[in-house]
Every structure is written in C-alpha cells, then in structure tokens.
Amino acid sequence: MTRAFIPRLRARGRGGMILTSSVEALIGCPWSAAYSASKALVRALGEALWAELRQDGIDVLTLCPGATDTPALARMGLDAARMPHVMPPAAVAAMALDRIAEGPTLISSEHYRATFDRLLAMPRDQALLALAARMR
Ligand SMILES: NC(=O)c1ccc[n+]([C@@H]2O[C@H](COP(=O)([O-])OP(=O)(O)OC[C@H]3O[C@@H](n4cnc5c(N)ncnc54)[C@H](OP(=O)(O)O)[C@@H]3O)[C@@H](O)[C@H]2O)c1
Numbered sequence: 001m002t003r004a005f006i007p008r009l010r011a012r013g014r015g016g017m018i019l020t021s022s023v024e025a026l027i028g029c030p031w032s033a034a035y036s037a038s039k040a041l042v043r044a045l046g047e048a049l050w051a052e053l054r055q056d057g058i059d060v061l062t063l064c065p066g067a068t069d070t071p072a073l074a075r076m077g078l079d080a081a082r083m084p085h086v087m088p089p090a091a092v093a094a095m096a097l098d099r100i101a102e103g104p105t106l107i108s109s110e111h112y113r114a115t116f117d118r119l120l121a122m123p124r125d126q127a128l129l130a131l132a133a134r135m136r
C-alpha cells in the first residue's frame with residue numbers, strides 16, 4: 001500500500017497516510033505474540049516512513065489504538081459493553097485524522113497511553129511478566 005501511494009503523494013507534493021498499528025506494538029505482548037509482532041512491524045514501517053517523507057511534505061501517522069469497539073472484539077469473544085476503556089471507532093478515526101500532521105506515533109487512548117508509559121518504564125522482564133499475568 002505504501003509503495004503504491006508514496007509516488008503519487010510525492011508527485012503531488014503533499015498528502016498523508018495513517019498506518020494502523022496497535023498498543024500491542026509497544027512491547028511483545030504475551031498470549032498475543034504473532035499479532036503483537038505484526039503490529040511492531042507496522043509501527044517500525046510507519047515511524048521510518050514518517051522521517052523519510054517529511055522532506056516531501058507527506059505526513060505519516062502510525063496509529064496505535066487500544067481496545068476499540070469494532071466487530072473484531074466480538075470475533076474474539078469479547079463484549080465491548082463490559083470492557084473498561086473501550087473507544088468508539090469513529091472517535092479513534094477522527095482523532096487520527098485530526099493529528100495526522102503531529103506524527104510519528106499516536107496512542108489514541110489516554111488510558112492506554114498512561115498504562116504503557118508505566119509499563120515501559122519498568123525493567124523489561126518485569127513488564128513482560130506483569131503483562132503475561134494480566135493478559136491471561
Ligand atoms: N479493535 C481493536 O480493539 C483494535 C485495537 C488496536 C488495533 N486495531 C487495528 O485496527 C485495524 C482495524 O481493526 P478492526 O478492529 O476495525 O477490525 P475489523 O472489525 O475486523 O475490521 C477489519 C476491516 O479490514 C477489512 N479487511 C480485512 N482484510 C482485508 C483485505 N485483505 N483487504 C482489504 N480490507 C480488508 C475488513 O473488510 P471486510 O469487512 O470487507 O472483511 C474490515 O473492514 C486492524 O489493523 C487492527 O489490528 C484494532
């Protein structure tokens with residue numbers, strides 16, 4: 001997708017892209033290893049492109065949502081109505097569009113931003129074990 005769009009945005013001299021990653025990109029999330037790894041790839045891609053494309057006037061925002069009330073949650077057997085700190089998808093999308101020029105990375109949920117700030121300040125082994133217990 002980025003290969004397809006970047007030449008067109010470059011030719012136009014302006015534009016923007018939002019790459020949807022996840023808060024699970026911020027650390028290897030136990031019990032969600034493959035998803036977490038795939039989202040880490042998206043984050044690395046988006047952040048690198050943000051730096052590469054600034055000189056071309058192209059905004060790149062890597063969006064890291066927390067829990068968002070989409071059909072994906074129901075498919076995982078989760079009931080959004082019973083989960084705390086779930087955001088409506090329209091609010092996440094609006095925030096991303098609003099802040100597209102403020103890249104490189106946006107954690108759309110204040111709750112998850114605070115949680116991951118605390119988690120990432122911990123020694124990595126302790127953070128991973130705390131997360132493993134919580135995610136299970
Ligand atoms: N929901 C969350 O809590 C959450 C949290 C963090 C990050 N995310 C990320 O947010 C993104 C959207 O997730 P979601 O929760 O909205 O999931 P979703 O409810 O499953 O929606 C996924 C969307 O992607 C489309 N899609 C899937 N495969 C596609 C393909 N090969 N080509 C084109 N479109 C395709 C689907 O289209 P159809 O309906 O036509 O199949 C659907 O509209 C994902 O990258 C997910 O990892 C979600």
